[in-house]
Amino acid sequence: MAAVAEVFPGAAWQRCIVHLERDVAGWFPRRADRAAALAAMKATFAERDPQLVRASYRRACEVIGGLSGRAGELLQDAEADALAYLDFPYEHHVRLRTNNVQERANEEIKRRTKVVGVFPSTESLMRLVGSVLVDVNEEWMLGHFMDASSLVDLKRDTSEPEPPSAEVVELARTRIAAAIEERRAA
Secondary structure (H helix, E strand, O other): OHHHHHHOOOOOOOOOHHHHHHHHHOOOOOHHHHHHHHHHHHHHHHOOOHHHHHHHHHHHHHHHHHHOHHHHHHHHHOHHHHOHHHHOOHHHHHHHOOOHHHHHHHHHHHHHHHHHOOOOOHHHHHHHHHHHHHHHHHHHHOOOOOOHHHHOOOOOOOOOOOOOOHHHHHHHHHHHHHHHHHHHHO
16 A cells, blocks of 8 residues: 555555455354345445535444444444445446456456466566566456446545435435345245
């Protein structure tokens, strides 16, 4: 993270939601508690409205913290990184909140280098990996992943988001409770 901040000052850091869910789930020895925690997190990240997502996230932290203090702390510490995607247009949320693109690129590099097996030089390895990354970049540029034109006028807002209204907090509370109850009933 320090290297990203040094090379790209002001860049947002997005923590992968899937990996965060796995990390939180790892703190629960009981299956029922783990299921309740994951239900709360999935309900949070299924919301569209940024204020509701933030309120739901905080409510999920409270609920999960009540089940496992360490899992709750982990979730609270990760809030800024887990919700960084909310600063971008909605159409990009699903693609930004996980690191599937990076993982796909890594898998393609692994697949292509396994075919070769042993490289005659470091330069030949770098050429192959470079060509794979150029292919990934071309996919991005063609808009298959996301439309870059929607990000042209985007300015990073580093100010603290305004607190959610009482109605939003209550809606978050009921949706998290409903998700947990639905999961426990299943």
